[in-house]
Amino acid sequence: MRIGVLGLQGAVSEHILSTDLALNELGIEGTVSEVRETTHLEDLDGIILPGGESTTISGLSHTSGITNQLRNSDLPILATCAGMILAGTSCDGPQQELIKRIDMHVTRNAFGTQRESFETRLNLKHIRELPAVFIRAPIIETLHDRKAKAIAEFDGKIVGAKKGKTIAVSFHPELTSDLRVHKMFLKSIK
Numbered sequence: 793m794r795i796g797v798l799g800l801q802g803a804v805s806e807h808i809l810s811t812d813l814a815l816n817e818l819g820i821e822g823t824v825s826e827v828r829e830t831t832h833l834e835d836l837d838g839i840i841l842p843g844g845e846s847t848t849i850s851g852l853s854h855t856s857g858i859t860n861q862l863r864n865s866d867l868p869i870l871a872t873c874a875g876m877i878l879a880g881t882s883c884d885g886p887q888q889e890l891i892k893r894i895d896m897h898v899t900r901n902a903f904g905t906q907r908e909s910f911e912t913r914l915n916l917k918h919i920r921e922l923p924a925v926f927i928r929a930p931i932i933e934t935l936h937d938r939k940a941k942a943i944a945e946f947d948g949k950i951v952g953a954k955k956g957k958t959i960a961v962s963f964h965p966e967l968t969s970d971l972r973v974h975k976m977f978l979k980s981i982k
């Protein structure tokens with residue numbers, strides 16, 4: 793199995809490490825590599841869109857052609873924090889080029905600024921008591937897509953959704969030692 797991590801900005805190395813560990817624990821032979829240009833998307837089985845600054849990632853991804861290529865593919869996606877914004881169809885704040893994988897409106901920085909970042913435990917569909925790190929985290933304001941399902945809520949707000957082989961969460965699973973989100977993604981591909 794070949795997994796890519798969009799390597800333009802954000803928590804790239806953390807996702808590479810978590811995915812590599814998850815592959816090993818699941819006994820799946822595979823590799824994890826950075827994706828910085830469209831040719832890096834060739835022969836991938838899935839891609840991770842990491843957290844970071846969504847406007848920066850969006851701009852670089854659009855300029856490199858990665859946005860259009862992902863928009864027109866059915867490549868499985870794990871989108872975390874800023875990646876969740878990119879996976880949606882609309883968001884508040886600055887205009888961004890989005891991949892539009894799940895028909896949802898995402899609100900940026902919904903829990904506040906960097907200073908209001910926090911860690912909590914939440915339940916994700918089929919995963920109980922998951923440690924979740926929220927850093928300037930977005931929320932799904934509206935989930936329009938009938939084929940998509942909310943898979944996590946926190947404080948009455950949707951913080952996770954799944955549509956087919958696309959999983960979007962507003963927290964950072966790569967910043968904890970819990971590999972269950974990465975494993976869920978890998979199992980959805982297999």
